[in-house]
Amino acid sequence: xxxxxxxxxxxxxxxxxxxxxxxxxxxxxxxxxxxxxxxxxxxxxxxxxxxxxxxxxxxxxxxxxxxxxxxxxxxxxxxxxxxxxxxxxxxxxxxxxxxxxxxxxxxxxxxxxxxxxxxxxxxxxxxxxxxxxxxxxxxxxxxxxxxxxxxxxxxxxxxxxxxxxxxxxxxxxxxxxxxxxxxxxxxxxxxxxxxxxxxxxxxxxxxxxxxxxxxxxxxxxxxxxxxxxxxxxxxxxxxxxxxxxxxxxxxxxxxxxxxxxxxxxxxxxxxxxxxxxxxxxxxxxxxxxxxxxxxxxxxxxxxxxxxxxxxxxxxxxxxxxxxxxxxxxxxxxxxxxxxxxxxxxxxxxxxxxxxxxxxxxxxxxxxxxxxxxxxxxxxxxxxxxxxxxxxxxxxxxxxxxxxxxxxxxxxxxxxxxxxxxxxxxxxxxxxxxxxxxxxxxxxxxxxxxxxxxxxxxxxxxxxxxxxxxxxxxxxxxxxxxxxxxxxxxxxxxxxxxxxxxxxxxxxxxxxxxxxxxxxxxxxxxxxxxxxxxxxxxxxxxxxxxxxxxxxxxxxxxxxxxxxxxxxxxxxxxxxxxxxxxxxxxxxxxxxxxxxxxxxxxxxxxxxxxxxxxxxxxxxxxxxxxxxxxxxxxxxxx
Amino acid sequence: xxxxxxxxxxxxxxxxxxxxxxxxxxxxxxxxxxxxxxxxxxxxxxxxxxxxxxxxxxxxxxxxxxxxxxxxxxxxxxxxxxxxxxxxxxxxxxxxxxxxxxxxxxxxxxxxxxxxxxxxxxxxxxxxxxxxxxxxxxxxxxxxxxxxxxxxxxxxxxxxxxxxxxxxxxxxxxxxxxxxxxxxxxxxxxxxxxxxxxxxxxxxxxxxxxxxxxxxxxxxxxxxxxxxxxxxxxxxxxxxxxxxxxxxxx
Numbered sequence: 100x101x102x103x104x105x106x107x108x109x110x111x112x113x114x115x116x117x118x119x120x121x122x123x124x125x126x127x128x129x130x131x132x133x134x135x136x137x138x139x140x141x142x143x144x145x146x147x148x149x150x151x152x153x154x155x156x157x158x159x160x161x162x163x164x165x166x167x168x169x170x171x172x173x174x175x176x177x178x179x180x181x182x183x184x185x186x187x188x189x190x191x192x193x194x195x196x197x198x199x200x201x202x203x204x205x206x207x208x209x210x211x212x213x214x215x216x217x218x219x220x221x222x223x224x225x226x227x228x229x230x231x232x233x234x235x236x237x238x239x240x241x242x243x244x245x246x247x248x249x250x251x252x253x254x255x256x257x258x259x260x261x262x263x264x265x266x267x268x269x270x271x272x273x274x275x276x277x278x279x280x281x282x283x284x285x286x287x288x289x290x291x292x293x294x295x296x297x298x299x300x301x302x303x304x305x306x307x308x309x310x311x312x313x314x315x316x317x318x319x320x321x322x323x324x325x326x327x328x329x330x331x332x333x334x335x336x337x338x339x340x341x342x343x344x345x346x347x348x349x350x351x352x353x354x355x356x357x358x359x360x361x362x363x364x365x366x367x368x369x370x371x372x373x374x375x376x377x378x379x380x381x382x383x384x385x386x387x388x389x390x391x392x393x394x395x396x397x398x399x400x401x402x403x404x405x406x407x408x409x410x411x412x413x414x415x416x417x418x419x420x421x422x423x424x425x426x427x428x429x430x431x432x433x434x435x436x437x438x439x440x441x442x443x444x445x446x447x448x449x450x451x452x453x454x455x456x457x458x459x460x461x462x463x464x465x466x467x468x469x470x471x472x473x474x475x476x477x478x479x480x481x482x483x484x485x486x487x488x489x490x491x492x493x494x495x496x497x498x499x500x501x502x503x504x505x506x507x508x509x510x511x512x513x514x515x516x517x518x519x520x521x522x523x524x525x526x527x528x529x530x531x532x533x534x535x536x537x538x539x540x541x542x543x544x545x546x547x548x549x550x551x552x553x554x555x556x557x558x559x560x561x562x563x564x565x566x567x568x569x570x571x572x573x574x575x576x577x578x579x580x581x582x583x584x585x586x587x588x589x590x591x592x593x594x595x596x597x598x599x600x601x602x603x604x605x606x607x608x609x610x611x612x613x614x615x616x617x618x619x620x621x622x623x624x625x626x627x628x629x630x631x632x633x634x635x636x637x638x639x640x641x642x643x644x645x646x647x648x649x650x651x652x653x654x655x656x657x658x659x660x661x662x663x664x665x666x667x668x669x670x671x672x673x674x675x676x677x678x679x680x681x682x683x684x685x686x687x688x689x690x691x692x693x694x695x696x697x698x699x700x701x702x703x704x705x706x707x708x709x710x711x712x713x714x715x716x717x718x719x720x721x722x723x724x725x726x727x728x729x730x731x732x733x734x735x736x
Numbered sequence: 737x738x739x740x741x742x743x744x745x746x747x748x749x750x751x752x753x754x755x756x757x758x759x760x761x762x763x764x765x766x767x768x769x770x771x772x773x774x775x776x777x778x779x780x781x782x783x784x785x786x787x788x789x790x791x792x793x794x795x796x797x798x799x800x801x802x803x804x805x806x807x808x809x810x811x812x813x814x815x816x817x818x819x820x821x822x823x824x825x826x827x828x829x830x831x832x833x834x835x836x837x838x839x840x841x842x843x844x845x846x847x848x849x850x851x852x853x854x855x856x857x858x859x860x861x862x863x864x865x866x867x868x869x870x871x872x873x874x875x876x877x878x879x880x881x882x883x884x885x886x887x888x889x890x891x892x893x894x895x896x897x898x899x900x901x902x903x904x905x906x907x908x909x910x911x912x913x914x915x916x917x918x919x920x921x922x923x924x925x926x927x928x929x930x931x932x933x934x935x936x937x938x939x940x941x942x943x944x945x946x947x948x949x950x951x952x953x954x955x956x957x958x959x960x961x962x963x964x965x966x967x968x969x970x971x972x973x974x975x976x977x978x979x980x981x982x983x984x985x986x
Contacts, residue, residue, distance in 0.1 A: 154966060155948035158923070198940070301976035346972065357975050360966035487962035489975025517975065521965065528956035529943075532920050536913050537930045539937050554937035561889045561916065566811035566959050569920075570982055573960030 102412065102424040104389050109135045110734065112408055112428035114394040114443065117227015118715055119702040119722040120434030121373035121380060122272060126726035128383030132734060135387050135426050136380075137410055139184040139439075140224035141167050142390030143374045147364065154364055159526070162230040162669065163188045165364045166222045168416035179208040183413040183420075183602040184393055187220040189667070194647035201649055209438070210596040210609040216649050217591075217612040218667030219470045221436050225390060226374035228436070228669065230363045232492060233342040233370040234713040235275045236512075237266050239285030241501045242710035249505040251617065252586055253707040256679045256688040259286075262720050267293060269719035270341075273371045274349040276300050277341030284338065285501045297346040299339045300355065303517045305484045305577065306494035310337035312636040325627045327504030337494045337515065343371035343715075344490055350375075357489040359518055370490075393603055395423075397431065397447040397457045397698070404697045405431045405457075411603050420603055430697050430733050434722075437671040437704035441465040441593045442608045444675070444700075458675070458692040458700065463685050465594055467587035467673035469709040472614060472665035474511075474581040474622055476629045477523050478638035479544070483574040486519035487528075493517060499628070500584075500711045509621025511581040512711035513628070519576035524641075528573065535560050535568050543641045544572050577638060581625035583665075584711050586615045587673050614652070614665075622663050623654050670714050675704040689728040690721060697733070701725055790869050793858045799845035801872045802857045808875070808885045809892075809912055810919045812955055812986050817919065818846035818853045837880045852953040856918055859946060860911070864927065867911040870904055896934070906931075917943075920959070922950030958985045 110132035113120045120136060127134050144150065150165035157164040164170065168182050170190065176199065179185040191207035193199035199206055201216045211217060221228045240259035245252035267290065276297040279289055302310075313335050323332035344361065345354045355369040368375070380386040392410050400406035407425040414421050433440050441464045445456040456464055496513035504510070520527040524542045534545040538559030545556030560568055591613060595606040614622075633640055644651050644662040651664045678684025681693035690705050692698040701722055703714040791798050803821055807814035815821045824842035828835060846853070860868050878887040892912045894901055910927035917925045925943045933941055945951055952967040961979035963969060979985075 151966075152948050155951040156945050158943060158945060160965070301973045303975045304978055307976075354972040356968045356972060357970055358966050358968040359962070364966070366966050483978075485961060485975075485979055487957050487960050487965065488970075488979065493975070518965070519960075528954075528960070529921055529923070532956045533917065533925070533933075533941060536916050536920070537925075537933060539933060541937070555934070556937075559893075559913075561809050561811070561892065561912070562885055563811040565916070566982075566986070569956065569959050570961070573957070573962075 102389075102422055104135055104387065104426055105424045107133075109133050109426060109428040111135075111430045111432060111729065112137065112426045113432040113434055114408065115139075115227065115434035115436070115439070115702075116225045116373065116377055116388060117434060117436065117702070118373050118718050120432070121226065121376040122269075122719055122722040123432055123434065123701060123726045123729075124386045125376045125380035125383070126723060127729065128380045128385040130730045130734070131385055132730070133385050134380070135389060135428065136377075137392045137394050137408070137426065138225045138388055138390045139393045139435075140222070140391065142388060143225045143377055147366070147368065150364055151366055159190060160363060161189050162363050163220055163222060166224050166230070168223070176206045177417075178205055179601060179607065180205070180599065181417045181602050182208075183416060183418070184223045184391070185601050185607070186223045189218070189220055192216050192218055192649070192667075194645070194649055197647075204596075204599045204607075208601075208607060210599050210607055212609060212611045214613050215652075217468065217470065217610045218472070218650060218665065219669045219671050220667065221438070221669070221671060223439070225388060226372050226377060229372040229374070231372070231669065231715055232361050232713065233344040233490070234492065235270060235273060235277070235341045235343050235716040236497070236712035237282070237287055237341075238262075238710045238712050238717055239287055239501050241286065241505070242708065242712070245505065245708055249503075251505060253676075253678075255707050256677055256684075259288075261688075262717070262724070263288070263290065265720035265724045266716060268723045269716055270295060272376065272723070273343035273716070273719060274345060274352075275341050275343050275716075276346040277339060281338050282341060284498050295341065297349055300342055300344060300346050300490060300493050302337070302339055303489045303493045303515075305486055305517055306337055306515055308480065308482070308484045309494075309515055309579075309632070309636065313337070313632060315635070322631055325624060326499055327502060327507065327624075328499065329503040332499075335496060336498060337496055338498070340492055340495050341716075342490065342493075345369045355490060359487055359489060359491060361491045393605070394433075394435075394443055395446065395603070395605055396449070397433070397443065398425070399447075399449055399453060399457060399695065403695060405695050411605075413603065417602055430699070430729055432699045432701055432725075432729075434701045436702055437468065437674045438593050438608050438610075440700055440702065440704045441674040442595065442606075445593075445595050446605060458685055458694045458698060460694050461682055461685055463676055463683065465674050466589045466592050467676055467707075468591040468593055468610065468612060468671070469585045469587055469673040469706070471582035471668035471670045471709060471711065472585055472618065472622075473668045474583060474625050474663065474665055475523060475578065476580070476633075476640070476642040477520055477576070477578040478633055478636075478640040478642070479572075480575045480577050481637045484577060485574050486517055486576050486578075487521070487573065489517045491516065491518050497711075504624070507620065508624055509584045509586070509618045510711050511583045511621055511625045511628070513632075514580045514582065516578035516580065518578065519573060520578055523578055524643075527576070531572055532569060535565060535572075542572075543643070577636070579629075579632070581622075581628070582668055582670075582711050582713075583618060583621040583625060585618050585709055587676065587708060588613070588615055591673075593674050619652070619654060622665075623656055626654075626656060626661060626663065668713075670703065670709065672703040672706040672709045672714055675700045676707045677705040678707060690725045691728075699725055699729070790865060791857075791861045791872060793854060793861055796845055797840040797843075798872060799853065799857060800840055800843045801875045803845055803853060804879075804884075805871055805875045805888070806853070806856070806915060806919055808888045809916045810955065812919070812959075815846070816986050819848035820844060820846035822846075835880070840879075850949065850953060852949055855947065855950065856915070859918070859924065860915060863924070864907070864911050866904070867907045867927070870908045871912060871915075874908070896931075918946065918950070920954060920956040922946055922952070922954035922964075955986075961985055
């Protein structure tokens with residue numbers, strides 16, 4: 100049973116409507132090319148009311164909570180076996196045997212074979228993973244040449260200078276608030292006279308305290324030598340983070356009102372998300388979005404070119420398939436994400452004609468899966484710093500992300516949280532409030548005088564005592580995190596599960612994942628940096644690692660075993676790496692498949708390395724560059 | 737007609753009404769079926785479903801008692817929990833001795849468009865009618881106490897093992913905590929859950945967000961001089977300056 104969209108030959112068929120898919124669709128639509136976008140999840144809603152309602156009502160306000168498909172079914176987490184376009188959730192990253200067991204295929208969409216969990220999640224809905232923070236950092240120049248500069252990881256087939264103007268174009272489309280001079284660090288340069296679209300987002304009271312504490316007096320070699328920066332580090336500036344978050348009205352959207360909720364969702368769309376570009380794309384009149392349409396196989400013709408993409412449509416999240424069909428186009432773009440893109444490529448065996456899948460003569464499809472493993476630490480400040488105000492993150496420390504140390508250990512970037520302990524201890528304000536109302540000590544803040552670490556708390560308060568205690572505790576909470584560069588490793592890999600399928604009977608992604616020694620040495624440096632920072636700030640540390648946490652590992656630091664762990668940054672990268680050598684890479688520097696000239700794979704799956712900057716702006720820059728390339732070379736007028 | 741909880745002694749549903757049981761009054765007409773049901777169930781045991789209507793969310797006086805209870809337990813002024821709330825007669829300033837007794841019939845429970853208090857009173861009453869009645873009676877008993885807050889809180893602060901307390905007292909203590917959490921988090925933690933957590937603090941608490949409205953009206957982060965996450969009523973850039981004083985938030 101074929102659908103309406105099968106009846107014509109489109110100029111371009113795009114799978115996925117997230118950042119990469121939406122941006123490319125819009126550029127091609129503006130270029131008067133007829134584009135069909137296949138979106139596996141639900142379409143663009145008329146407004147975000149349903150998302151907000153789902154968010155408000157969620158007990159666990161996890162990044163995925165506002166979006167569909169529903170995370171919870173009738174008996175706990177939705178069974179991924181029954182969901183037509185499933186997705187991972189952070190609720191299924193829990194220790195074995197507990198609720199949300201990360202190894203339980205009945206609760207976890209990803210089939211994780213370990214040895215460690217891959218901890219990042221994504222959405223499958225029009226607009227893609229809108230639960231992003233809005234961070235729009237550029238990579239620093241050396242991020243593109245790790246191999247030639249430091250003898251580690253890999254080089255990209257392009258350099259910073261190749262992307263400089265495309266970063267500018269991406270910033271324009273997303274609408275970025277930042278100050279050019281403040282963003283010149285780590286070798287980042289801008290074209291003469293360049294400016295961001297909007298003035299920077301002001302820093303928070305927490306940011307100010309970090310900067311002042313860290314730089315009260317010049318730092319000494321004894322304090323900062325461990326960083327291995329190659330030069331004396333006497334100052335570590337806290338810089339504003341460029342963000343696709345309006346500091347003034349921009350393209351019909353409002354200025355940020357500091358809802359402190361960029362993730363999971365900005366209630367006023369002051370933060371850019373791809374539904375904005377997607378609407379623009381459809382307004383060109385040349386772009387059509389087909390929602391709840393799951394691409395199931397990429398078909399290759401005898402000439403080696405892609406000839407069609409087969410799809411399955413459904414009507415409800417867990418209902419039966421409604422129809423199947425296939426779309427034909429001259430050019431095909433896969434913009435699913437770094438797990439769903441390789442999954443689709445690997446599924447496309449063409450009845451045995453392409454047993455390794457599509458675009459995979461290099462055997463690199465699915466390999467080199469990366470994240471920014473995120474080392475999160477928290478403590479109590481001696482003075483009130485007033486978290487829970489402003490965007491989730493307004494500033495960070497980026498200056499330590501590049502230097503000679505990269506020969507030895509992974510780099511990191513520091514995020515400064517404005518959300519107190521919301522992200523830790525099980526989710527404040529609930530945990531600390533419950534502690535002081537009901538005499539518990541799950542936060543660690545309601546300790547008895549003997550400083551024992553018992554879970555039973557010291558105080559159970561009512562009335563004005565409760566107000567005073569909660570005000571004192573909440574206003575002094577501090578949290579920061581280290582985004583650590585991860586090595587691309589062949590065995591960190593997305594394959595297909597041979598045992599477990601989704602609601603459409605398509606094999607679910609199977610993940611093997613680990614942290615290399617080089618990556619873990621980055622954690623050790625992050626741990627030392629945390630000690631320096633907390634010491635300068637006079638913080639009392641409350642960081643806790645659950646002994647059963649599957650992301651837990653130990654490193655010996657200063658002759659003591661130190662427990663460390665990580666969460667996901669949501670930065671899924673590397674599984675269709677770009678390169679000049681078709682034997683070692685999947686796409687060329689324009690993200691075109693080495694194997695099939697009318698196939699492009701876009702998004703962070705093509706990143707050869709992950710650097711330490713959030714990947715979105717680089718995804719957007721590469722997408723715009725690819726769109727131009729398609730218009731100029733595939734559709735020469 | 738006024739409906740007032742008795743100051744002491746066992747509660748019979750009819751005692752909720754000062755006027756004779758069965759009298760058709762303006763109040764019972766106004767409150768409709770609920771009050772009529774209460775009036776018709778003379779002598780029903782405390783825990784029967786019929787008794788669930790001993791507290792009437794439509795009763796102005798019960799609402800005043802609930803707001804006073806909530807204010808005492810949460811530490812947040814009554815007119816912030818319930819905009820427009822005012823006692824009659826208002827407390828004198830400076831306080832005189834003795835203060836004139838509060839007239840519940842003339843006090844105003846507040847008229848605010850959001851009106852989350854009604855949702856909360858209804859919710860608590862549906863979940864634990866007898867416990868709620870116990871708590872409102874506690875407020876009624878101490879209505880004109882020289883330190884009403886202290887008197888109410890002291891009655892709810894004791895160890896579970898305290899032999900001088902009845903099972904009702906213990907239930908009321910945990911229900912009081914549930915009510916505080918409701919106001920602070922817009923979420924419902926069952927009293928039994930709170931009790932279980934005290935016995936086994938390692939368990940993961942279960943709770944339910946009461947409604948989207950409740951979430952946006954939660955006090956925990958207003959007490960932190962901020963706002964519920966995802967519900968800011970402030971302006972661009974406010975975060976770069978320290979907040980207004982706590983008093984301005986409550």
